[in-house]
Amino acid sequence: MVALGVAGALIGGLSPSIISKKDATSKISEVLNLQETGIREFYSICGACGAGCGIKIGVDGKGNLLYVTSNPNHPQRSICGRGSTGKWLWSHPLRIKKPLKRVGARGEGKFNEISWEQAFDEIASKLREIIDRYGAQSVVVTRHDIRMWNPLFGFLLGTPN
Structure with a gap:
């Protein structure tokens, strides 16, 4: 209830050119409702x-x-x-929430759940094998999003791709 009193005092002092009382009341009600519902x-x-x-x-x-x-x-x-x-x-x-490793033939649909540590180790090992055999330029890092991971990951692998 104290929040409502403070909110009312704030709304009363706001200039109509900044925000209308209706909009301010709506926003405050929204915040209080979120607090009540958790x-x-x-x-x-x-x-x-x-x-x-x-x-x-x-x-x-x-x-x-x-x-x-x-x-x-x-x-x-x-x-x-x-x-x-x-x-x-x-x-x-x-x-899929955990790493799965194929245990059957491709297309057979047989997988076993493995740990994240094992998954990362196997991926790193395979990447190292490819880079050692064909060179860093043989690896392409691609993903269509806004993150910096692509250039960073590519740089760490030594590939310009």
């Missing part, structure tokens, strides 16, 4: 493509993803179909 919101940039759209992510008190939507304060103000599927991709029941 929902936390985070702002980030979507990594589904290279556009870097602003997203708003809602998480409950247990850390479960509730929604991914556009950030209304971001200059772009909307997200595409890829970004809109963020929650669906994250919580889909068929999403």
Whole structure:
């Protein structure tokens, strides 16, 4: 209740040219509602493509993803179909959450779960084998997103590709 009193005092002192009382009241109600329900919101940039759209992510008190939507304060103000599927991709029941190693013939669909450490060790070993045999230029690092990993990873491997 103290928050409502403080909010009312703040709203009363705001210039109408900055924000309307209706908009301010709406925002304050939204924040108080989030506090009561235990929902936390985070702002980030979507990594589904290279556009870097602003997203708003809602998480409950247990850390479960509730929604991914556009950030209304971001200059772009909307997200595409890829970004809109963020929650669906994250919580889909068929999403692979641990490394799997093929144990049968290709296409047979037989896999065993392995540790992340084993997966990274095997990938590093195979990359080292390829680089030693064919040279660093034989490795291409590619991914369509906005992160710096591509050039950094390529640099660390010694490949300009």
